[in-house]
Amino acid sequence: MTNIRITEVFTQAMPVLEKLEEAGFEAYFVGGCVRDLLLERPIHDVDIATSAYPEEVKETFAKSIDTGIQHGTVTVLYGGSSYEITTFRTESGYQDFRRPDKVTFVQNLDEDLKRRDFTINALAMNRQGEIIDLFDGLGDLKRRxxxxxxxxxxxxxxxxxxxxxxxxxxxxxxxxxxxxxxxxxxxxxxxxxxxxxxxxxxxxxxxxxxxxxxxxxxxxxxxxxxxxxxxxxxxxxxxxxxxxLKAGPDDEAVFWSLIAVLINLPADKISPFMRAWKNSNAMNQQVRQIVVAFDLLSRGEESDFDLFEIGQENLEAALKLAGLLGKPLSSQVLLDRYNRLPIKAAGELAIDGQWLIKEGIKPSPELGQLLRKALEGVVSGQVENNQAAIAEFLAI
Incomplete structure (x- = not known):
């Protein structure tokens, strides 16, 4: 065992261990929180393992939630925070290669640590700051x-x-x-x-x-x-x-766009690919827009109206994608062009469908065509964004 300086997130949780020990049980911090403490990585919450059975945990604390009681986990509300406390356990029978068919509660920390995935995650720490290391996880941390x-x-x-x-x-x-x-x-x-x-x-x-x-x-x-x-x-x-690549992606949508480009997915195959990965509809749509924008910008054929339709978020994402792939796009020039556009959204257009109806245009495909013509005219700088100028431009 070895000692380590305990940080605030553990100090705040220490009364939970103390309360379990006062009730006659063993209790330890376990897993990733101990690993990250030793690596000096940010820690947002801690996991606690104990010899107490779930019902005994519930009896020890006034407030608790049965978050995974069949697997031995109880969430305890204590001192203004919530803590997941799991009974020492062994597991057996993994017919689906994911979840155990049988969970057996045990009274031994060693047996609990044996079921964990990697040595660096099979570390435990008691409230004195002593590290329990059965599988040379500390050595593997040093060896990285x-x-x-x-x-x-x-x-x-x-x-x-x-x-x-x-x-x-x-x-x-x-x-x-x-x-x-x-x-x-x-x-x-x-x-x-x-x-x-x-x-x-x-x-x-x-x-x-x-x-x-x-x-x-x-x-x-x-x-x-x-x-x-x-x-x-x-x-x-x-x-x-x-x-x-010289650097990896730092944005999920850019990452999926990168994968789509690397495997040469045509635009109409992007959504099926994203759905196969069970991504959200919003992510599917964004990735398709980024890839289409990237292809357009790569050809150098984009008009001001293309930049308008791409929008700032997708433009910046497409430029990130180009940067990852080492494509020599003039990022600042394109961003400057976008920033100089007279309007950035259709809602900023000085007219709308209701205005056209008041001007005598009946609800019809023609109305939509006129709106688009006005939008393209304003964005491209052919006409100023005011009702009089647009009316003259549309000849209505």
Missing amino acids: VIKAVGVAEDRFHEDALRMMRAVRFMSQLSFSLEEKTRQAIINNHELLSKISVERIREEFVKLALGKDSRQAFKDFLATGLSEECPGLAGKKDQLSVFTD
């Missing part, structure tokens, strides 16, 4: 490696999503994969197909936006994980460009 607890093949058969978590942690922590863990992913990557796309997407996006995404992406491809992902099978060569 992601290593499975025990037999890697067993850990991935228990939960196939752990393979994606491995490369995600590589990206977020700038760690490398321990060789036996890497080989186990290569041997078992097909199991990822058993996992819901939503869970895979969550890890994939975290990987992409991590500080060392390019190296992690290289292992995402090399281990075969990409072959089990929607729309990416057989695309290793195209996707390998990601690993050679």
Whole structure:
């Protein structure tokens, strides 16, 4: 065991451990919060493991919520904060390669730590600040490696999503994969197909936006994980460009746009691809708009009205995408052109459909055509944005 300086988030939670111990139970901080404390990374909440059974936890604290009581987790409200407290447990029988068929509560911290995914996440800390390290997680933190607890093949058969978590942690922590863990992913990557796309997407996006995404992406491809992902099978060569970028993406929509461009998705195939990944309709639409804008800007054929239709957010995203791909677009020139547009939104046009009706235009396709003509005229600088000038321009 080793000692570490305890930070504020742990100090605030210390009374929870004290209360459990006063009631006769063992209690420890466990998992990612301990890892991040040792790595001096930001910590937003802490996880607590205890020898107390869920009902005993509820009896110890006045306020609690049964957030996952069947798996031993109770959320306790204490001192103005909420804390997830989970009973020491073992797990067995993973028929769906994700969730255990059976959870057994135990009284031993060692047994609880054995079920965890990676050595750096199998660390515990007591309220004296002593670190309990059964699997040399501290050594792996120093060596900056992601290593499975025990037999890697067993850990991935228990939960196939752990393979994606491995490369995600590589990206977020700038760690490398321990060789036996890497080989186990290569041997078992097909199991990822058993996992819901939503869970895979969550890890994939975290990987992409991590500080060392390019190296992690290289292992995402090399281990075969990409072959089990929607729309990416057989695309290793195209996707390998990601690993050679000068920088990784820092925005989710830009990331998906980058993937779409790398695998040469035509505009009409972007939405089906995004839907296959279970992305939101809003994200689907934004990515399609960014890719279309990027293609247009890359050809250098954009008019002022094109810039108007692209809009500032998508223009900036398309320019980010171009920067990632090393495309020599004149970003500042394009942004300056956009900023000089007379109006930035259709709602700023001096006329609308009601005004045209008052001027004698009946509701019809012609009305929509006149509105668009007015909008194009104002944006392109052919006519000033006032009702009199637009009326003359439209000859009504």
